[in-house]
Structures are given as structure tokens and as C-alpha cells.
Amino acid sequence: MSKRHILTFETYDDWDTGPMEAAYTVYNLPHGAPLDSLPQEAFAQVEAFAFRGHDHLGADVMDAFPKLGMIANYGVGYDTIDVAHATSKGIRVRNTPDVLTEDVADLAVGMLIAGSRGMIGASDWIRSGNWAANGAYGLQRKVPGSSVGIVGLGRIGRAGAERLVPFGCDIHYYARSAKDTPGWTHHDDIVGLARTVQTLVVTVSGGPETLGIVGADAIAALGPDGFLVNASRGTTVDEGALLDALENGGLGRAALDVFLNEPDIDPRFLKLDNVLLSPHQSSGTVETRKVMGQLQRDNLAAYFAGTELLTPVN
Amino acid sequence: MSKRHILTFETYDDWDTGPMEAAYTVYNLPHGAPLDSLPQEAFAQVEAFAFRGHDHLGADVMDAFPKLGMIANYGVGYDTIDVAHATSKGIRVRNTPDVLTEDVADLAVGMLIAGSRGMIGASDWIRSGNWAANGAYGLQRKVPGSSVGIVGLGRIGRAGAERLVPFGCDIHYYARSAKDTPGWTHHDDIVGLARTVQTLVVTVSGGPETLGIVGADAIAALGPDGFLVNASRGTTVDEGALLDALENGGLGRAALDVFLNEPDIDPRFLKLDNVLLSPHQSSGTVETRKVMGQLQRDNLAAYFAGTELLTPVN
Numbered sequence: 001m002s003k004r005h006i007l008t009f010e011t012y013d014d015w016d017t018g019p020m021e022a023a024y025t026v027y028n029l030p031h032g033a034p035l036d037s038l039p040q041e042a043f044a045q046v047e048a049f050a051f052r053g054h055d056h057l058g059a060d061v062m063d064a065f066p067k068l069g070m071i072a073n074y075g076v077g078y079d080t081i082d083v084a085h086a087t088s089k090g091i092r093v094r095n096t097p098d099v100l101t102e103d104v105a106d107l108a109v110g111m112l113i114a115g116s117r118g119m120i121g122a123s124d125w126i127r128s129g130n131w132a133a134n135g136a137y138g139l140q141r142k143v144p145g146s147s148v149g150i151v152g153l154g155r156i157g158r159a160g161a162e163r164l165v166p167f168g169c170d171i172h173y174y175a176r177s178a179k180d181t182p183g184w185t186h187h188d189d190i191v192g193l194a195r196t197v198q199t200l201v202v203t204v205s206g207g208p209e210t211l212g213i214v215g216a217d218a219i220a221a222l223g224p225d226g227f228l229v230n231a232s233r234g235t236t237v238d239e240g241a242l243l244d245a246l247e248n249g250g251l252g253r254a255a256l257d258v259f260l261n262e263p264d265i266d267p268r269f270l271k272l273d274n275v276l277l278s279p280h281q282s283s284g285t286v287e288t289r290k291v292m293g294q295l296q297r298d299n300l301a302a303y304f305a306g307t308e309l310l311t312p313v314n
Numbered sequence: 315m316s317k318r319h320i321l322t323f324e325t326y327d328d329w330d331t332g333p334m335e336a337a338y339t340v341y342n343l344p345h346g347a348p349l350d351s352l353p354q355e356a357f358a359q360v361e362a363f364a365f366r367g368h369d370h371l372g373a374d375v376m377d378a379f380p381k382l383g384m385i386a387n388y389g390v391g392y393d394t395i396d397v398a399h400a401t402s403k404g405i406r407v408r409n410t411p412d413v414l415t416e417d418v419a420d421l422a423v424g425m426l427i428a429g430s431r432g433m434i435g436a437s438d439w440i441r442s443g444n445w446a447a448n449g450a451y452g453l454q455r456k457v458p459g460s461s462v463g464i465v466g467l468g469r470i471g472r473a474g475a476e477r478l479v480p481f482g483c484d485i486h487y488y489a490r491s492a493k494d495t496p497g498w499t500h501h502d503d504i505v506g507l508a509r510t511v512q513t514l515v516v517t518v519s520g521g522p523e524t525l526g527i528v529g530a531d532a533i534a535a536l537g538p539d540g541f542l543v544n545a546s547r548g549t550t551v552d553e554g555a556l557l558d559a560l561e562n563g564g565l566g567r568a569a570l571d572v573f574l575n576e577p578d579i580d581p582r583f584l585k586l587d588n589v590l591l592s593p594h595q596s597s598g599t600v601e602t603r604k605v606m607g608q609l610q611r612d613n614l615a616a617y618f619a620g621t622e623l624l625t626p627v628n
Contacts, residue, residue: 011449011450013453031449102456102457102458102481102482103456103457106427106430106431106456106457106458106481107427107431109427110424110427110428110431110433110457111433113420113421113423113424113427113428114424114427114428114433116420116599117420117421117424117595117598117599118595119424119425119428119433119434119590119592120433120434120437122591122592122593122595123434123590123591123592125593126579126583126584126591126592126593127584127591131576131577131579131593132577132578132579135325135345135577136325136577136593136595136598137593137595137598139327139598139599139600139603140595140598140599140600141599141600141601142416142417142420142599142600142601142602143416143417143420143424144416144420159480162480163477163480163481165480166473166476166477166479166480167416167420167477168416262445263445263446263449263450264446265440265445265446269440270440270441276433276437277436277437277440277441278433278436278437278440279436279439279440279445279450279451281431281432281436281450281451281454284431284450284451284453284454285430285431285453285454285455285456286453286454286455286456287455287456288456289453
């Protein structure tokens with residue numbers, strides 16, 4: 001039986017390309033490459049996408065492949081994919097939830113600790129010779145603070161909150177409705193949540209519904225002693241307001257794994273010493289990426305086998 | 315009533331010197347200053363030390379103050395103090411336990427996450443422009459790994475272990491005898507522990523009893539994929555063996571808050587990119603330092619009032 005044809009987007013690790021090329025005829029569209037760089041026969045033959053990446057996947061791309069029936073996204077967030085258009089064309093979209101929950105929650109808590117305790121500056125303090133020459137590093141802030149507010153108590157937010165409990169953090173959360181929790185405090189208003197807590201941890205999904213959900217008013221409510229951690233998407237926080245507040249002391253600190261226009265982030269971030277920067281590596285561990293790749297391939301295999309798809313988005 | 319006389323060592327914050335000077339006549343010995351830089355009358359008058367610091371406090375210093383009856387240490391670790399000599403002279407030694415447990419455990423866990431996830435290198439990756447120019451940061455390691463071994467299950471070790479449970483870490487520990495735990499695995503041999511786990515977190519007290527307790531054999535047992543976190547004292551790990559192993563790939567990674575010869579640490583550390591360096595800031599938060607200073611002063615006040623001392627060492 002001849003192999004089916006798939007199109008992969010961006011770059012995969014060898015442990016992913018090997019199995020994909022063994023199973024399929026694979027075309028690849030590197031980051032930033034135009035669609036017409038693909039060979040002509042690809043458009044007629046490709047039946048599924050192994051999608052990953054930062055670029056928008058819209059109607060124009062989907063419609064160029066008449067046999068396209070399935071988009072297997074590598075990642076839990078699919079905000080770059082026009083799911084509504086896919087649905088209207090009968091194209092099934094699948095993602096890789098759950099398998100990266102731990103890594104994202106781990107990094108969010110790591111950023112909270114590292115930011116509170118000034119760990120990046122502490123490393124610089126030694127490596128620049130300041131410790132030996134000028135003595136003790138400046139005092140930092142205790143981790144628990146008064147309380148932590150989780151914006152979005154989905155899988156990742158809940159895993160983050162669970163990790164923070166033994167640190168003595170009092171857990172508050174924003175969600176549209178109260179959830180079943182071990183005594184955590186529900187807020188239906190992000191500004192009110194930001195006024196209550198010292199640290200806000202954003203874990204809500206991206207997409208149009210959460211665009212700028214943490215706005216200038218919430219950042220102001222967090223205040224000069226406040227700390228914002230974002231492990232969700234750059235779109236969820238009003239980035240201009242965030243930069244203004246970090247620059248003028250309206251917000252104390254931030255720790256960010258996500259930005260608008262990644263990886264060409266706003267150069268204003270690079271001038272600030274009260275922000276911990278992380279290059280969207282929330283699921284970036286060898287262990288998790290291998291599992292994500294496997295789940296993406298399992299979704300492809302299930303589609304071509306005509307069996308039940310594993311992790312449906314639409 | 316005239317004020318009693320105390321001698322403070324090294325530098326204190328304003329929130330400590332204010333109350334001490336209000337209550338006592340205070341002499342100060344800065345870091346590295348010779349004893350004979352003190353005014354002559356100090357030797358006859360000083361009845362108590364407010365001690366902190368890295369320098370050894372031995373018989374020579376204690377014996378220079380005939381009225382010395384009390385040493386209030388700022389910190390939980392008193393390995394720089396010759397407690398045996400103090401005891402033989404009837405000098406009471408007090409420390410500041412408990413109040414810094416959370417901060418040390420927080421930092422140890424923060425170093426574990428930051429080291430596993432390569433957070434310092436991740437920050438450098440952005441700030442150097444590499445993310446925008448060269449794409450994704452290299453994949454790192456998942457936090458839980460297979461299991462974590464705590465060396466020393468005292469207050470700090472237990473607090474660290476409790477924090478790691480929700481990260482999915484399987485907890486093992488070294489202690490002379492098994493302790494009451496929620497199912498954690500006891501080891502009476504550090505090399506065996508290091509062979510079992512992927513990450514070793516050292517939280518045992520300093521002093522002669524734990525000198526080099528994590529030796530070359532334990533580091534070798536941890537191995538090329540292993541990770542060593544030290545939040546105790548530089549003396550507890552064989553630093554030469556550690557440096558050799560980090561340089562030659564015998565050990566995967568380390569995250570260190572403590573070193574021999576602080577703050578003039580071995581320059582070999584500065585050449586390594588597989589070690590996270592932290593300038594002994596385990597209790598270095600504004601919140602905790604204020605509480606530590608208060609407890610130190612409470613110990614002094616209790617001594618001069620002739621009441622029960624709060625946190626006895628001897």
C-alpha cells in the first residue's frame with residue numbers, strides 16, 4: 001500500500017521526523033517559508049497536517065489542500081488555528097493536552113520562585129564578580145507573599161495551584177464560575193482578584209475570548225508591590241500596559257514565558273531588570289516533547305485508520 | 315539604668331541596628347576587621363555577641379571578652395562557632411531556627427526547577443538576541459525526573475520534600491534512622507541514595523559531622539544524567555570532586571547556593587554552564603531577615619533579663 005501524504009510545519013526533532021517519514025510521505029514547510037515553495041503535487045496529495053508553530057493557520061492555507069481532512073496540532077494551545085473554518089470544511093483538529101500540563105505548571109511555579117527570589121540577578125551577581133568584590137546580594141521577596149491568584153483554573157492552572165499549596169500560598173482564582181477546590185477562593189472579576197493578591201499567575205488559554213483579559217486595570221490593581229507571571233499566551237495580557245507599568249514602577253515584577261510577536265519580542269523588555277524572561281519553553285523538556293510527538297502521530301494514525309480520534313478540538 | 319554592652323559582627327540592616335542601638339551600647343566588628351581595631355574598653359564591657367557571618371568564631375575571640383556570657387547567632391547554622399568552647403566557658407549560644415525554614419526550602423526547590431529547566435540559560439537566550447536570531451532554546455529536562463533524594467530530613471529537608479510532592483517527585487531521603495513520613499523511602503547510605511535518584515538535594519546542617527558527607531563516590535553514583543542541589547553549606551559536598559565531575563561530564567548539572575570560601579568562590583565554577591550559581595541567599599528575603607533580626611534581639615533581651623532563652627543551641 002502506498003504511503004499517505006502529510007505536511008509538517010516548522011522543525012521537528014529527529015525522534016519525530018524518523019517515525020513520521022517511516023509512516024508517511026512527508027512534505028515540510030519551514031518557519032516563514034511561503035506556501036508556493038512546496039512542490040506542486042503536495043497540494044493535491046496532502047491529507048493531513050502535522051502542525052506546530054507561531055504562524056497563523058487560516059482558511060487560505062487549508063483551502064489550498066482539497067484533500068485535507070485533519071490537522072494534528074503539536075501543543076495544547078491551538079489559538080493560531082482557525083478552528084471555525086476547519087469545522088466548516090469538515091477538517092478535524094486535534095491537539096496534545098494533558099501530556100504537557102506538568103511541565104507548564106512546573107515552569108510557572110519555577111518562574112514565581114525565581115522571580116520572587118531574584119535568581120537570575122543572583123546568578124549574574126556571582127558571575128560578574130560582585131559577590132567577591134562587593135558582598136551580599138540584595139534582599140529579595142519571600143515566595144508565599146500574602147496570596148497567589150490563578151487566572152484560569154483549567155488543567156494547568158489547577159496543577160500550578162496544587163504545587164503552590166505547600167509553599168504556604170493562599171490560593172485565589174479567577175474563573176467564570178466557582179469550581180470544586182480544596183478551599184481556594186473564587187473571583188469572577190480579574191481586577192478584584194488582582195487587588196486581593198500579591199502575585200497573579202496567568203494560565204488561561206489563548207485565543208479571541210481571552211485577548212487582553214489581564215488589562216491595564218488589573219495590572220494597576222496588582223500594583224508596585226505586585227508580581228505578574230504569564231505562562232499562557234502573550235495575547236492574554238495587555239503587553240503595552242505591562243511594559244509601561246514595569247518601566248514606571250506601577251508593577252513590581254513580572255516573569256514571562258510568552259510574548260506578542262515571539263520570538264521578535266518588544267525590545268523594551270530587554271532594558272528592564274524587574275522582569276524574568278523565558279523563551280516560550282513551557283513544554284520544552286526532552287521527556288514531554290517526546291510524548292507530545294507520539295500523541296500527535298497517534299492522532300494522525302487514528303485519522304488514517306478511520307478510528308476514534310484521541311484528543312478532539314472540534 | 316545604664317545600657318549593657320554588646321558586640322555585633324559584620325553588617326546589619328537599618329531595621330536591626332536601630333533597635334539594637336536603642337537597647338544597648340553597641341560595638342561593631344566589620345567583616346575582616348581585626349579584633350584589636352575595637353576600642354580597649356569594649357573587651358571589658360561586652361557581655362553578649364550579636365553574631366553573624368562567615369568568619370570562624372573561636373576560643374581566641376571569646377576569651378578576649380571576660381564578661382561574655384551569650385552568643386546570639388543570626389541564622390540557623392552555627393557551624394562557624396566553636397560551641398564546645400563556649401559550653402566549656404558557660405557561654406550560651408542561641409540561633410534563629412524555624413523562621414528561615416520556608417525561605418531555604420523555597421530556594422532549594424526553585425534551584426531544582428530552574429536548574430532542570432535551564433532558566434538562567436533561557437533568560438540569556440533571549441537577552442542575547444538568540445531567540446529572535448536563531449530560534450527555539452534547547453530542550454531541557456522535566457522536573458520530577460525519576461525521583462529526588464533529600465540528604466538530611468530536618469526542618470528544611472522536610473519542608474523541601476513537602477513542596478516537591480505535588481510536582482510528582484518520588485521522595486527518597488538519607489538520615490541516620492528512618493523517620494515518620496508519608497511514604498517516603500529511607501536510605502542509610504548516601505551513595506545508595508545517589509544511585510537510586512536522579513536529583514540529590516542537600517539540606518543537612520554544616521559542621522564537622524557532615525564534612526564532605528556528599529563525596530566523590532556519591533557524585534559518581536548520581537552520574538552524567540544526575541543533578542545535585544546544595545542549599546546547606548559548602549562543606550557538606552566534596553567541592554573538588556564536584557568541580558571535576560561537572561567539568562568532565564561525570565555529573566550532569568548542579569545548582570548551588572553555598573560554596574567553600576564564600577564569597578571568593580573557586581573560579582572554576584564561573585567557567586561552567588551546567589551549574590546554577592546563587593550567592594548564599596537562602597534566607598535572603600526582606601520578610602525573613604526582619605523576623606531573624608527580631609529573634610536574635612529577643613534572645614539577647616531574654617539573656618539580659620535572666621529569663622528562659624528562646625532557641626538554645628547549647
